[in-house]
Amino acid sequence: MGHAHKLEIFRGLIKFKSNTQKIWGVLILLSIITAIEVVLGIYKPESLMNSFLGMKLLNWIFIILTIVKAYYITWDFMHMRDETKGLRRAVVWTAIFLICYLIFILLQEGNYVESVYSSGYIKRDF
């Protein structure tokens, strides 16, 4: 079992001395991101409530931070960073393409059904 770990994150900006140290470093990073999410979620700053590409700016921030967290969990906790390119691509791109398609088709249709409701063709209380 060759287990040489790559010990740097942020494209080499932060280098760790040992694998254990890297784990604690990633924990701190994930905790900071979660803390930011929670604080934003509680206070909901007015300036982030504007709509951007069909969704509130705040929600875009939440989703992007979530994907950042998912990246570090997969890359450092699940050691994807140390796997071969082939395995990495097989796992990640398969999931990303299928999930993007799924999200697109379902949200698109949800939006359409909503438009039917809101244009008044369907009434719920008589």
Added chain:
Amino acid sequence: MSSTVANTGVDNQSWGGGNAPLKASYGKMMMWFFIVSDALTFSGFLAAYGFSRFKFIDSWPIADEVFTHVPFLHGQELPMIYVAFMTFILIMSSVTMVLAVDAGHKLDKAKVTWYMFLTIIGGLIFVGSQAWEWATFIKGDYGAVQTKGGNILQFGEYVDVDGEQKFKRVALGDFVVSETKVRSQHESKNGLWYVDEGSLPSYTVDQVYKGLAANENVLVRTQQLNDEREKTVLSRTASLEAIKNNGVLVVEGANLQVNEYGSSLFADFFFFITGFHGFHVFSGVVLNIIIFFNVILGTYERRKSYEMVEKVGLYWHFVDLVWVFVFTFFYLV
């Protein structure tokens, strides 16, 4: 013709047998296969949640108003705090898991044992927290009235908070007087043996209407979101009319049929997605316990390889990964 099985493998070529393609062992590769398929299952659920949410985008419950409770802090509205704690616990147990894997690479049995133990404890705390979260959600807060069309009407009043008029929710019990029960619950032992019904709500719609009429300050709030993305509060006359004309059922708490917080789909998805995730955590804990005992018994010590810890670790991190998304889409967005 030498087409026997023994000859089909070509030495020193990937996929020829006898080596590990992509430098991953068979077990780890299969765990990755499983994780990808399970990730697609979960994204299917979350995308379906997104579908329903977009379908009812103007009347979807606001998560911050639903999940406000923290154990031991009764009556305080603290959105996000408890679920942030749960998230932290799960990330923490992910860390102890990866530390166990790291200790496994160094064949350090004592450390692997200790870190596996901490991981199991973290998982149990998380599952317990989720059970508490469910119990609180099922029990409900204020109670509501469901209309003929399945909409939810909630109650509240305007109160002065630092000179500002703020809408505060009022529980049914605070303004409805419960007279004698109209009828008792139908149980199969005292009625038709093949018919059953759930427990009856504490009040009837008529009693709620009387209570509303007697309390001038109480108003009805619909699920419809207004321009400020807040739920619409009806005027006094509209409130009375809404209950009188449309109210059919008093709802307390949430289950798969009714949901006092708003759209019943919200409760359905909450039970289904967090339940499916909780089931994953539970089975992860079981797998961790099995591996934990194998570590103690020295199975991997003798094998000179702790790869099994690594494989169960992959699953455990995946459970954490899924929670990160559930947290975002159920509690934040």
